[in-house]
Amino acid sequence: MSSQAPEVLISEVGPRDGLQSVKATMPTTDKLRWIDALYASGIREIEVASFVPARLLPQMADAADVVRHALTLPGLTVMALVPNLRGAEAALAAGVHKLTLPVSASEAHSLANVRKTRQEMVEELARIVRLRDERAPGVKIEAGISTAFGCTLQGAVAEDDVVWLAAAVIEAGADESGLSDTTGMANPAQVRRLFHRVRAEIGERTGAAHMHNTRGLGLANCLAAYDVGVRTFDSSLGGLGGCPYAPGASGNVVTEDLVFMFEAMGIRTGIDLNRLLAARGPLQAGLPGEPLYGMTPEAGLPKGFVPAA
Template sequence: MNQTATEQVLISEVGMRDGLQSIKSIMPTEYKFKLIDALYEAGVREIEVCSFVPATLLPQMADAPEVVRYALRYPDLTVMALVPNLRGARNALQAGAHKLTLPVSASEAHSLANVRKTREQMVQEVRQIVALRNEIAPGVKIEAGISTAFGCTIQGMVSEDDVVRLASQLVAAGADETGLSDTTGYANPAQVRRLFRRVFAEIGDKCGAAHMHNTRGLGMANNLAAYDVGVRTFDASLGGLGGCPYAPGASGNVVTEDLVFMFEAMGIDTGINIDKLIGARVPLQAGVPEEAVYGMVAEAGVPLTFQQQV
């Protein structure tokens, strides 16, 4: 943390889900445990550790209950899981996840490809999951993330009016928050500012995380644009792993190390030690040795002028 830090942001690490499910390799469970340990040691306090989907579809997530239970050993760590439907939500709640995130696509074509449901059906799915949460685990938070909010590789243009309307519907269905995802890497900073402003105006402080991809090199700029208009939670992936298997060409999550460095260099507190975060790449690469990892800061090194107290 810089001595002059006056603002704080939450960096939500999504690589263990978004990253690992998008590659061919399957990380052994024991390496997932090592990665959780390393991320926590670096100061990461929210990790999307898995998704609860059938192992036949995503064998990379077959050990989801075990991974959640391991992460729960850290009392101040928010353990998050992605769930595409009511069955997945029940399994995640039974495993003990603190927060569930649901992918609700603003693109009808992507929604049908990704979860085999229309947008309206997914809003109803959120309503049912909220009811289940209220019944068996009332303390768990529900995040309904709006994917393809800035454009879709299948459908093309996505109406901003549709995105704002969907955000309102998700909050009305009981979601605690809803963020915007640039699933396909189509967004630009002006678009990010405009759409987040509209969503903030519609749902206020229930507007949640920015989930940006760096597919066309604008991920960091888009995150900074989101910060400028009030977003304070940002998804990122260690080593830049990730994408969406149901959005062709949608590669490249924002690199957690680069995002943390940017905010800390600006005097914005992330609570994460950049050197230890770069060190967390060791168990990541050991667990999936055939996969490429990315990151400018890890490659170039931290500048001599950079000071951090975390």
């Protein structure tokens, strides 16, 4: 691992996006061990939980406990997903550093996912921003534009809608706005075009590329996003997760393969690949029998591999 500053930020979403997509509930102690292993590899931003009612997502019932533990890891940005104001209250009470609120560019997906229109979600975001300003002004708020590249319910999503929504969430007070390929429909040309337009609109407030590997294009899309200036990438160890409300969608980008790609390209991630591969151990231990993905873990690092210096 290089002593120099990372050039890209890998934001691990497995403990939230991954765990909420599988049927089994990982015991809290296993979650903490897994998060510790991710941290030990050099990962410095983790979406550790989702603040949603436990009756909807029992996998996330221990969100506050998980956050409490994650806050003990020095230098780690502890993120949580919140679907609404109520979730934001709980997340802020738990002490997270960063909130992420999904706002869908597809009206159909927005209604199916959170039973709100896009405009209603922007208003919800504005309420969350006010709450944050009152209670925890240091906390960052990201709005992740989901279904930004297409929707399994409505099909194509107009690029103008995505650009409008990215501007609207920043206007409403979000610190950054990323784009999510919730449904695995993105292609590299579209990724370059859309991130380019969004950056022209909101500049450095452009947040993460959250790509899926549904049709095998996950890394190509991350490369495309990198090419147009994106420097934060969401991914999930073992490719765990997807979106339970977007039928047919599956497969977050695999953190191991993503980190391998950047490190092999000479782009510093701050992550030690061998330790990252070792972090699959506690994941597997906490979710016995759950299939994990990833080509680099299967093939191993190439002979004579040299990480970014």
